[in-house]
Amino acid sequence: QSALTQPRSVSGSPGQSVTISCTGTSSDVGGYDYVSWYQQHPGKAPKLMIYDVSQRPSGVPDRFSGSKSGSTASLTISGLQAEDEADYYCFSYAGSYTLVFGGGTKLTVL
Amino acid sequence: QVQLVQSGAEVKEPGASVKVSCKASGYAFTSYYIHWVRQAPGQGLEWMGIINVGAGTTSYAQKFQGRVTMTRDTSTTTLYMELTSLRSDDTAVYYCARDVRPGGVTTFDCWGQGTLVTVSP
Numbered sequence: 001q002s003a004l005t006q007p008r009s010v011s012g013s014p015g016q017s018v019t020i021s022c023t024g025t026s027s028d029v030g031g032y033d034y035v036s037w038y039q040q041h042p043g044k045a046p047k048l049m050i051y052d053v054s055q056r057p058s059g060v061p062d063r064f065s066g067s068k069s070g071s072t073a074s075l076t077i078s079g080l081q082a083e084d085e086a087d088y089y090c091f092s093y094a095g096s097y098t099l100v101f102g103g104g105t106k107l108t109v110l
Numbered sequence: 111q112v113q114l115v116q117s118g119a120e121v122k123e124p125g126a127s128v129k130v131s132c133k134a135s136g137y138a139f140t141s142y143y144i145h146w147v148r149q150a151p152g153q154g155l156e157w158m159g160i161i162n163v164g165a166g167t168t169s170y171a172q173k174f175q176g177r178v179t180m181t182r183d184t185s186t187t188t189l190y191m192e193l194t195s196l197r198s199d200d201t202a203v204y205y206c207a208r209d210v211r212p213g214g215v216t217t218f219d220c221w222g223q224g225t226l227v228t229v230s231p
Contacts, residue, residue, distance in 0.1 A: 048219040096169065098171060101156060
């Protein structure tokens with residue numbers, strides 16, 4: 001159960017788009033369509049932004065989208081806003097009732 | 111509304127055990143799995159395990175096998191996570207979190223407020 005691999009940091013200017021990758025294996029990301037993405041602001045509990053690879057919970061802006069190709073999942077944020085600056089974590093089912101997080105990516109809005 | 115209210119902060123010595131509680135309300139308690147997640151200071155999120163609240167069965171991350179026990183009390187709609195043989199690197203905020211779907215095990219959308227456990231001599 002190794003952590004999924006995410007870039008440590010990404011950045012973008014307001015209005016731009018950024019993509020955060022999440023690389024796993026055929027035993028987790030590649031094996032199931034159960035990838036989620038969480039946003040966490042400092043001192044706050046994480047918030048679910050995407051589940052089942054590309055589904056958005058109600059209330060999450062459609063600027064946030066998810067996708068997957070093979071064993072790599074991606075979160076894309078378009079029309080970047082200042083409030084999007086946060087840590088982002090991917091999360092995947094890994095079989096046999098186990099799950100695993102990515103290491104987290106710090107998004108900086110320039 | 112759905113609420114998960116956790117017990118207060120704890121300070122423990124190395125080698126001791128800690129038991130964190132998570133009181134659930136506002137939904138069908140036995141229909142949803144509960145996950146436990148922790149976050150060390152300045153570090154990322156770490157999935158610890160999951161409990162089938164209806165059946166009481168559990169699955170733990172390999173890292174915590176043998177040291178963690180997750181239980182539930184259906185009469186009080188309370189979940190518990192006990193971690194034994196505490197070390198300094200167990201210092202973290204511990205969260206309980208409810209799965210998105212009844213019977214689902216793949217993601218969660220409702221979190222407790224977190225319980226800070228500090229392990230210090």
